[in-house]
Amino acid sequence: MSLVPPIEYDDASPQVRAVYDDIMATRKVPSVNNFWKVLAHDPPTLRRIWSNIKEVMGPGTIDPLTKEMLYVAVSASNGCRYCIASHGAAARKHGMTEAQYSELLAIVGLANETNRLVTALDVAVDAKFL
Amino acid sequence: MSLVPPIEYDDASPQVRAVYDDIMATRKVPSVNNFWKVLAHDPPTLRRIWSNIKEVMGPGTIDPLTKEMLYVAVSASNGCRYCIASHGAAARKHGMTEAQYSELLAIVGLANETNRLVTALDVAVDAKFL
Amino acid sequence: MSLVPPIEYDDASPQVRAVYDDIMATRKVPSVNNFWKVLAHDPPTLRRIWSNIKEVMGPGTIDPLTKEMLYVAVSASNGCRYCIASHGAAARKHGMTEAQYSELLAIVGLANETNRLVTALDVAVDAKFL
Amino acid sequence: MSLVPPIEYDDASPQVRAVYDDIMATRKVPSVNNFWKVLAHDPPTLRRIWSNIKEVMGPGTIDPLTKEMLYVAVSASNGCRYCIASHGAAARKHGMTEAQYSELLAIVGLANETNRLVTALDVAVDAKFL
Amino acid sequence: MSLVPPIEYDDASPQVRAVYDDIMATRKVPSVNNFWKVLAHDPPTLRRIWSNIKEVMGPGTIDPLTKEMLYVAVSASNGCRYCIASHGAAARKHGMTEAQYSELLAIVGLANETNRLVTALDVAVDAKFL
Amino acid sequence: MSLVPPIEYDDASPQVRAVYDDIMATRKVPSVNNFWKVLAHDPPTLRRIWSNIKEVMGPGTIDPLTKEMLYVAVSASNGCRYCIASHGAAARKHGMTEAQYSELLAIVGLANETNRLVTALDVAVDAKFL
Numbered sequence: 137m138s139l140v141p142p143i144e145y146d147d148a149s150p151q152v153r154a155v156y157d158d159i160m161a162t163r164k165v166p167s168v169n170n171f172w173k174v175l176a177h178d179p180p181t182l183r184r185i186w187s188n189i190k191e192v193m194g195p196g197t198i199d200p201l202t203k204e205m206l207y208v209a210v211s212a213s214n215g216c217r218y219c220i221a222s223h224g225a226a227a228r229k230h231g232m233t234e235a236q237y238s239e240l241l242a243i244v245g246l247a248n249e250t251n252r253l254v255t256a257l258d259v260a261v262d263a264k265f266l
Numbered sequence: 267m268s269l270v271p272p273i274e275y276d277d278a279s280p281q282v283r284a285v286y287d288d289i290m291a292t293r294k295v296p297s298v299n300n301f302w303k304v305l306a307h308d309p310p311t312l313r314r315i316w317s318n319i320k321e322v323m324g325p326g327t328i329d330p331l332t333k334e335m336l337y338v339a340v341s342a343s344n345g346c347r348y349c350i351a352s353h354g355a356a357a358r359k360h361g362m363t364e365a366q367y368s369e370l371l372a373i374v375g376l377a378n379e380t381n382r383l384v385t386a387l388d389v390a391v392d393a394k395f396l
Numbered sequence: 397m398s399l400v401p402p403i404e405y406d407d408a409s410p411q412v413r414a415v416y417d418d419i420m421a422t423r424k425v426p427s428v429n430n431f432w433k434v435l436a437h438d439p440p441t442l443r444r445i446w447s448n449i450k451e452v453m454g455p456g457t458i459d460p461l462t463k464e465m466l467y468v469a470v471s472a473s474n475g476c477r478y479c480i481a482s483h484g485a486a487a488r489k490h491g492m493t494e495a496q497y498s499e500l501l502a503i504v505g506l507a508n509e510t511n512r513l514v515t516a517l518d519v520a521v522d523a524k525f526l
Numbered sequence: 527m528s529l530v531p532p533i534e535y536d537d538a539s540p541q542v543r544a545v546y547d548d549i550m551a552t553r554k555v556p557s558v559n560n561f562w563k564v565l566a567h568d569p570p571t572l573r574r575i576w577s578n579i580k581e582v583m584g585p586g587t588i589d590p591l592t593k594e595m596l597y598v599a600v601s602a603s604n605g606c607r608y609c610i611a612s613h614g615a616a617a618r619k620h621g622m623t624e625a626q627y628s629e630l631l632a633i634v635g636l637a638n639e640t641n642r643l644v645t646a647l648d649v650a651v652d653a654k655f656l
Numbered sequence: 657m658s659l660v661p662p663i664e665y666d667d668a669s670p671q672v673r674a675v676y677d678d679i680m681a682t683r684k685v686p687s688v689n690n691f692w693k694v695l696a697h698d699p700p701t702l703r704r705i706w707s708n709i710k711e712v713m714g715p716g717t718i719d720p721l722t723k724e725m726l727y728v729a730v731s732a733s734n735g736c737r738y739c740i741a742s743h744g745a746a747a748r749k750h751g752m753t754e755a756q757y758s759e760l761l762a763i764v765g766l767a768n769e770t771n772r773l774v775t776a777l778d779v780a781v782d783a784k785f786l
Numbered sequence: 787m788s789l790v791p792p793i794e795y796d797d798a799s800p801q802v803r804a805v806y807d808d809i810m811a812t813r814k815v816p817s818v819n820n821f822w823k824v825l826a827h828d829p830p831t832l833r834r835i836w837s838n839i840k841e842v843m844g845p846g847t848i849d850p851l852t853k854e855m856l857y858v859a860v861s862a863s864n865g866c867r868y869c870i871a872s873h874g875a876a877a878r879k880h881g882m883t884e885a886q887y888s889e890l891l892a893i894v895g896l897a898n899e900t901n902r903l904v905t906a907l908d909v910a911v912d913a914k915f916l
Contacts, residue, residue, distance in 0.1 A: 140387055171380070174389045178758035184841060185380065185765075191834060192372045197365040202332050203373060209336045210343045210377035212516035215605070215735070218384045219377065220516055221395040235327040238568035241516055242322045243333060245575075247340035247349065249509035250301070250315065254348045256472035256480055256501055257270055259304045265351040308498035314581060315505075321574060342776035345475070345865070350776055368828035371776055375835075379769035386732035386740055386761055400647055431640075434649045438888035444711060445640065445895075451704060452632045457625040462592050463633060466599045470637035473600045475865070478644045479637065481655040495587040502582045503593060507600035507609065510561075510575065514608045517530055519564045525611040602906035605735070610906055628698035631906055635705075639899035646862035646870055646891055660907055691900075694909045705900065712892045717885040722852050723893060726859045730897035733860045738904045739897065741915040755847040762842045763853060767860035767869065770821070770835065774868045777790055779824045785871040 142173030152176045155186050162190060169222055201230035205240055212244045272303030282306045285316050292320060299352055331360035335370055342374045402433030412436045415446050422450060429482055461490035465500055472504045532563030542566045545576050552580060559612055591620035595630055602634045662693030672696045675706050682710060689742055721750035725760055732764045792823030802826045805836050812840060819872055851880035855890055862894045 145156055145167070155176075159168045175182040193203055204227035211219035224237065232240075275286055275297070285306075289298045305312040323333055334357035341349035354367065362370075405416055405427070415436075419428045435442040453463055464487035471479035484497065492500075535546055535557070545566075549558045565572040583593055594617035601609035614627065622630075665676055665687070675696075679688045695702040713723055724747035731739035744757065752760075795806055795817070805826075809818045825832040843853055854877035861869035874887065882890075 142390075170389050170392050171384060174387050175383070177754075178762075180841070181383075181758060181762050184762075184838065185383070188376055188834065188838065189380070191830070192369070192376050196369050197363060198335075198369045198373075202335065203369075205328075205332065206336060206339045206370060206373045207377050209339050210374055211381055213340045213343055213512055214378065214381045215512070215515040216381040216384055217515075217518060218389050218391050219381050221391050225395050233327060234567075238571060239322070239326050239328045239333075240336060241513060242568075242571050242574075243328075243336045244340055244516065245509040245513045246318055246322050247337050248344065248512045249505040250319070251341055251344045251346040251349050252473055252475070252508045253305070253311075253315070253501060253505045254301060254346055255475040255477075256504065257304050258477060259300050259348050260272075261348050261351050262300050265355050307494075308502075310581070311498060311502050314502075314578065318574065318578065321570070343772055345772070345775040347775075347778060364827075368831060371773060372828075372831050372834075374776065375769040375773045378772045379765040382733055382735070382768050383761060383765045385735040385737075386764065388737060402650075430649050430652050431644060434647050435643070437884075438892075440711070441643075441888060441892050444708065444892075445643070448636055448704065448708065449640070451700070452629070452636050456629050457623060458595075458629045458633075462595065463629075465588075465592065466596060466630060466633045467637050469596045469599050470603045470634055471641055473603055474638065474641045476641040476644055478649050478651050479641050481651050485655050493587060499582070499586050499588045499593075500596060503588075503596045504600055506578055506582050507597050508604065510579070511601055511604045511606040511609050513565070513571075513575070514561060514606055517564050519560050519608050520532075521608050521611050522560050525615050603902055605902070605905040607905075607908060624697075628701060631903060632698075632701050632704075634906065635899040635903045638902045639895040642863055642865070642898045643891060643895045645865040645867075646894065648867060662910075690909050690912050691904060694907050695903070701903075705903070708896055709900070712889070712896050716889050717883060718855075718889045718893075722855065723889075725848075725852065726856060726890060726893045727897050729856045729859050730863045730894055731901055733863055734898065734901045736901040736904055738909050738911050739901050741911050745915050753847060759842070759846050759848045759853075760856060763848075763856045764860055766838055766842050767857050767873075768864065770839070771861055771864045771866040771869050773825070773831075773835070774821055774866055777824050779820050779868050780792075781868050781871050782820050785875050 140174050140177055142170050143176040144173065148176060149179065151179050152182060155179075155182050158190075159186060162194075171218065171222065201227060201232060204230055205232060205236075208237075209240055209244050212241060213248060270304050270307055272300050273306040274303065278306060279309065281309050282312060285309075285312050288320075289316060292324075301348065301352065331357060331362060334360055335362060335366075338367075339370055339374050342371060343378060400434050400437055402430050403436040404433065408436060409439065411439050412442060415439075415442050418450075419446060422454075431478065431482065461487060461492060464490055465492060465496075468497075469500055469504050472501060473508060530564050530567055532560050533566040534563065538566060539569065541569050542572060545569075545572050548580075549576060552584075561608065561612065591617060591622060594620055595622060595626075598627075599630055599634050602631060603638060660694050660697055662690050663696040664693065668696060669699065671699050672702060675699075675702050678710075679706060682714075691738065691742065721747060721752060724750055725752060725756075728757075729760055729764050732761060733768060790824050790827055792820050793826040794823065798826060799829065801829050802832060805829075805832050808840075809836060812844075821868065821872065851877060851882060854880055855882060855886075858887075859890055859894050862891060863898060 143152065145153060148156060156168050156172065159172060160166065172182065175185060204223050207223040208220060208227055211223060273282065275283060278286060286298050286302065289302060302312065305315060334353050337353040338350060338357055341353055403412065405413060408416060416428050419432060432442065435445060464483050467483040468480060468487055471483060533542065535543065538546060546558050549562060550556065562572065565575060594613050597613040598610060598617055601613055663672065665673060668676060676688050679692060692702065695705060724743050727743040728740060728747055731743060793802065795803060798806060806818050806822065809822060822832065825835060854873050857873040858870060858877055861873055
């Protein structure tokens with residue numbers, strides 16, 4: 137429940153500030169999002185989740201825009217408003233256009249449709265895919 | 267249930283063959299996957315779903331590789347084995363490497379984790395995202 | 397896990413047999429499905445779930461065919477193979493045709509698609525629906 | 527996000543108005559719901575989704591009331607408030623009583639319960655259903 | 657939709673009051689939660705669901721605190737705000753600390769992550785678990 | 787897809803062996819489960835997920851048995867067979883009885899039922915829980 141108020145930088149412990157500082161430095165932003173401010177009530181989880189996000193969403197073999205679009209797609213499929221908003225903003229910062237966002241949502245919708253048809257019909261995996 | 271056997275091209279009605287032909291021509295492949303052969307028991311749905319897939323996954327503002335990766339991500343999140351296999355194969359045909367697939371799955375897993383944390387903690391959307 | 401073998405009538409306790417007997421009498425069938433035989437390892441749950449199914453799926457204001465179709469639709473949406481098979485069989489016994497089953501699955505697929513679009517786009521409920 | 531304001535008829539492009547007109551004519555209603563007004567930002571998706579809904583929810587072998595009840599059941603299972611409200615209203619227009627709606631929700635709840643029990647217990651499909 | 661206003665004790669039928677009375681007596685509380693007041697529009701479902709909750713959440717082989725924590729975990733995984741709030745309150749009444757709640761959410765998040773990885777990778781169950 | 791064969795210890799790179807060694811030492815077991823052997827194709831994910839599991843499932847304010855039961859409950863709710871089997875085995879090692887497992891599943895089923903009822907009915911959170 138939103139019993140949990142965000143912890144602002146000025147009210148944060150040194151341990152929490154260290155994570156906030158790393159988020160701001162890594163992302164080159166002047167403040168951290170509410171997600172981190174709420175997670176901050178549990179500093180080990182704050183540190184652990186940030187460490188995971190930093191590694192998984194950091195430089196790799198998939199470009200940053202595609203990574204954020206994948207995150208948005210899963211979040212849209214799961215119905216997480218906050219995650220759609222925050223990762224949608226990140227994707228736009230990396231260049232996602234509104235036309236691309238519309239296409240992304242169309243794919244999310246269609247995949248959810250065909251996922252159910254395939255599962256309900258119990259379609260056997262084609263031999264060539266095994 | 268897999269009561270529903272695939273309908274092979276030779277056994278298909280002209281209406282169904284027309285869809286199979288369009289799938290093969292559009293995708294430049296010599297045969298259609300089991301999904302279509304099972305859907306073929308219901309020709310209107312076969313035609314309708316193919317029409318949707320053709321439009322949504324066809325040329326647009328997101329490149330074909332990214333489109334397939336988004337499809338795989340949603341299917342992996344939903345646990346549709348067949349869809350992971352078939353769209354995973356399509357993504358690989360468009361150039362997805364195994365390293366990229368691993369990164370994709372890591373994003374799917376992490377998004378599912380943070381989607382639940384965000385929802386359970388009822389994090390308010392940051393004003394700048396509204 | 398399928399560590400749990402079905403408990404056949406001959407091996408069942410009197411308490412379990414009483415539930416099996418009631419299922420067979422209520423449904424006018426000569427045996428019970430695997431679901432009940434597996435649940436039978438936990439007699440209180442067997443009794444409780446049967447009592448719920450008997451009440452919810454029994455006579456009411458929705459006809460028996462529609463009730464089974466609703467059960468199939470939710471099960472198809474959730475990807476429960478067993479439930480699709482068993483409630484699909486029940487629906488067919490009550491008269492569901494294959495054409496109706498195809499339409500049912502088309503609705504399940506489409507609802508899953510539009511549910512995600514609506515949620516992702518955060519569409520406000522129309523005033524007239526409030 | 528609800529960054530996306532509904533597009534009213536007077537502000538819509540001819541392409542979008544044509545879809546609105548078809549929705550109003552098909553459903554014999556004086557205006558379209560918010561879902562369509564939000565989708566209208568992406569005219570191809572607006573046209574495509576309407577075309578799907580029109581076909582799947584139009585005349586077939588399942589009566590209109592049952593079709594809407596199936597849509598409501600999936601939407602209730604998936605937790606899509608908007609879809610429950612709008613398809614619930616459509617079902618009521620086709621004659622769904624409050625008693626029937628209560629029964630529908632009871633089935634949705636129970637199916638979600640038994641779907642999990644069946645899946646967790648990995649119940650084998652009865653031979654007669656294969 | 658929240659078309660459904662809560663039914664207060666003073667406005668309830670004798671049949672509904674009997675359930676309210678049993679809830680209050682069983683739980684030693686002076687009033688019932690909104691969930692019951694909304695379910696009360698459908699007295700058979702009110703009675704049936706309370707009977708299930710009373711049996712499943714009552715004395716057994718799992719202690720009351722753990723039972724409530726399991727309920728919260730499933731509800732957090734499914735994103736049911738109300739259920740997280742009400743069963744979270746019940747768990748706290750039985751002694752759940754904020755540190756334990758944080759650990760519970762961390763487990764929910766992580767299980768959702770690894771559930772997807774396992775399913776997407778189609779990991780075979782180890783022989784020793786069969 | 788199960789294209790991905792498990793990587794056995796003898797075939798593993800030093801980097802992967804180091805993780806396997808830590809898993810075996812931490813859990814005091816002579817080998818690692820298939821999940822780790824499949825994840826091993828992506829060493830950074832293997833290391834990252836193990837690090838998360840080790841931290842979240844390690845000593846804390848919730849006892850080890852309850853932690854495993856929470857993991858099983860979420861996995862049962864999500865329908866991850868492998869996770870139910872492996873974390874179920876871990877829970878049994880920590881003392882979970884079959885009677886407790888039955889109660890756990892009953893809670894998972896019931897929570898899934900009431901989660902849908904609450905969400906579909908859009909029950910307002912009681913003031914005392916805010």
